Amino acid sequence: MDTARFQALALPASDAHSAASQRLLQVADAFTRHFGGPPIGIVRAPGRVNLIGEHVDYEGYSVLPMAIQQSVYVAFGVFNTPQIDSCSGGVNVLSIANAKTQYRGVTVSLKAQESENMAKLEQEGASWAKYVLCGVLGVRDEFPEVFQGKERELKLLVDGDIPAGCGLSSSSALVVASALATSGTLKQQLPGRMELAELCRRAEHRVGTMGGGMDQAVACLAQRGVALHLDFAVAPAQNNHINRLVDIQKALEAARGERVRLKELCELATIHCPLDEYSIDKLEEEYGESLSGLFKGSSLEAATTAVVASAKVFKLQQRACHVWSEAERVELFRATCAELAKGGQPTSKEKELQILGRIMSSSHHSCQTLYECSCPELDSLVTKAMVAGALGARLTGAGWGGCIVALVWKTKVSSFMEAIRYSYYEERGITPADTLYAMFESSPADGADIFRA
Template structure:
């Protein structure tokens, strides 16, 4: 099971490059990074950590409802070269855990920071034990805050209650994932920085407490919350667990699992940036975090309507509602729950059940419920409702659209299972004719997903709507937004033989691309194949 596997640590670049794909000159990027690190810090790096961005083919905004998703790692990634700090003799020893972080992009300036240990003396041996850490992480769109977020998780897990102090480290960062594109550059940065601090402090090799892929996913999820994003885990799982040539079916309930699903042959993925920048940390109050609250409250209200018992302070999810409705077994730690066929069957029936989320007496049931109406629908006293659903997150809304969010989540969860089944059935059949029919059907599911994202979850925007339509007009089997939405990227399933013509047509018809050519154009629209997940290269 991939969640229990160790993080790959390579010592042979040939093997590493072979796992990454072919559309980027990986060897040149890695070599340039290592050489620049030596110029800036006066020593060779000890490690380079890599975390890819990801593209989600289908399954948007359902991971935090605990439904499965189908992302894939892309070839574009974040790389971090690192080594323990070596200071000149006249400057003395650096403080424990001190970090000097630089970025190859000149617009990002050098950052120097150090965690502050919260220490106390043991009553037994009077030695100093670190009981916790303080590291200032403003919830702002700054690259170093994602580095700090990765660092904090390592400090808390491995250096709290310990006499051992973290190693001072030099870091040099570079990336090819466009920021704010919906390709999860932020999660890739957090994963890569978490790996860098783990590697430098000896937590990836030969250590009894070395981390697994599943543990890295959970740690990275918690780390990204420190910059203000309540992630459901899809981005981190895709960045860590993906394998080449397949999308990754990731489930979160009753436990985290990840299984490769081969895509039918004859098509590639094309990512296109709308050039409307979307950053979850900046738009969270009216976007991402608001949707998290709406789906959690919607699940409680739906459970009450269906006669399902929910604890007073329990934040039940839409996936758990389905499980309890069907008296699902094997949902303890490590359990598997109901199989895909059974889950598909109940999801077909949920369209009627969610009708009960329409606000009572509303002229327009899709408009949403006021805070007061929503609180009443939950069955909780106002103070308790606030503590359970609003005290831990900032949201900005006058009406909460529980019905529309539930409608999207359940229909999208069903599309994911249909998409996966079609891929598996096609791989088993192995016929060229069936591959073409399958690609057309996969495209239809992607288009339906885009419609649901735009109309029911309202996470699309004018630019994404236009770009997905232009992609279909240019010959894509299907096209949809990918990532949180409200800007960022689209993903299109495109016939392999038509990629060059497809990119040319989209670039000529999408107005924001006017005047872009060469490298500037390839930065905003590019083909990719599913790539491998996070890894580490160790210099010897």
């Protein structure tokens, strides 16, 4: 896979037999049935699971995610044009459909105010399509000229198999797929992978999510068989250092040094934020200014207003200690993977895998007790995963629901999943058939691709 720039691949022939080809053909057929003609092409963008590094990317620290095989697909095309594969006259109408009938489709005018279109999606019961609109508008921000001229209609059909609302970044995958599909439709030079990741990070702010860019970066940059080390301490975002775990060169001594510094930061947090909880009044007394005033004019101004309106107390010490201890765990996880990549005796590998498991479990405990982003169901799943034989387990994604990721010996995956199916799902009245969608095995997958007819 070209990690620098997207390259269009050929859509498979109708007689292709591989599972991946058949999936693309299914999406193409759904587009044709819905819109009355074949698509120009299809984009696939994967979901992701974060192995370690929760709630630290937007604080400028590193994370270690991987793409999963489950993906979002967006078929794209332009109708009512002189040439079906060209829209050089401009695009001003957007039609969005979904292959799954529970998600309502919608058509919006790109001439309308952005706020009007967002409100229309809510009113018509198609709020899911906000992420599609975000991707399209992100491209328009970069290439406004191709959205001018005669009124042409961009048609997008969405399909996919990433469980929604489970912390696997289906929403960011949808933004990435929609943006890449729009680029492919408009026949611009396809963007660079870094470029699209940054474009989509900014675009997703339109729905109020202020992430650090991990989800979009994984969807664009992931490579099969490896996880990504994403470093968000570097600015601008396109200069982030992306490494295969198998290529890590950082010395263990350097990793230890960084972990020492992070421990020192945790100790400083206990000194400078000694209270278990801070009220808004107490914080404003400490800073000598209102909280909204502190962030006035910054990118966090709107978010601060919402937080001040809803939160009663702030646990600064605990949150800071989670962020810094989690950043330390990322570096330790990365260094341990580097040792694993060197090979060695089976007993040594087993020891290092056990270390990885302990790091994951420690991460969950921190998310649970310091950041308080877990929930009883996730805690129960983690406990049952450990009983079922996982080396380590933790929540993944933002938390407050969602899913967990567990490190399991390859030879024990089937028995592990069966144990979880019985101990967690059956006792909640969830049938084995339903768990096929709720629980799955995955190895690191490729990032987004675009296929054209």
